[in-house]
Amino acid sequence: MNYWLMKSEPDTFGIDDLAARPEQTEPWDGVRNYQARNMMRDAMRLGDRVLFYHSNCKPPGIVGTMEVVREGYPDDTAWDPQHKYFDPKSSPDKPRWYRVDVRLLERFPRLVSLDELRSRPELAEMRILQRGNRLSITPVSAEEWQIIHEIAAIAS
């Protein structure tokens, strides 16, 4: 099993939105970055676990976990001229963008903030903590996954 971290802005789509969806499941569409696309198309597998990270908010941090319930398939929002994620260079014949479906696994009892992640030497290698990182999907190690759960379980 692989572990990942995916960012979303809570103003656009946060963990509350995911919790409110039928079966608490949602297609993770709108990703328009090749590295992140490749991970969804080629590397993410059914049952993989995902940390849900709230970005561009106060405070940023990890709010819960998700599970991959459908592996990479074309993101058809790119084909709809009315859609904000429209990309004229993508077509049903030659899809340029992909998405996976995710389902909510658990909401953490509290947010694990970016500051807390930075304060843990064991997490220093996390991609999300590297200077200038903007990638919205990043791999996470099993150890990092475990440590983040331990942090979430203790009161702040």
Next chain:
DNA sequence: GCCAACGTTGGC
């Protein structure tokens, strides 16, 4: 709202 970091675009 600022701005550093990084990705993409397009002229050459």
Next chain:
DNA sequence: GCCAACGTTGGC
């Protein structure tokens, strides 16, 4: 294929 200009991300 180089690289300057531009757009986006996202913490602060």
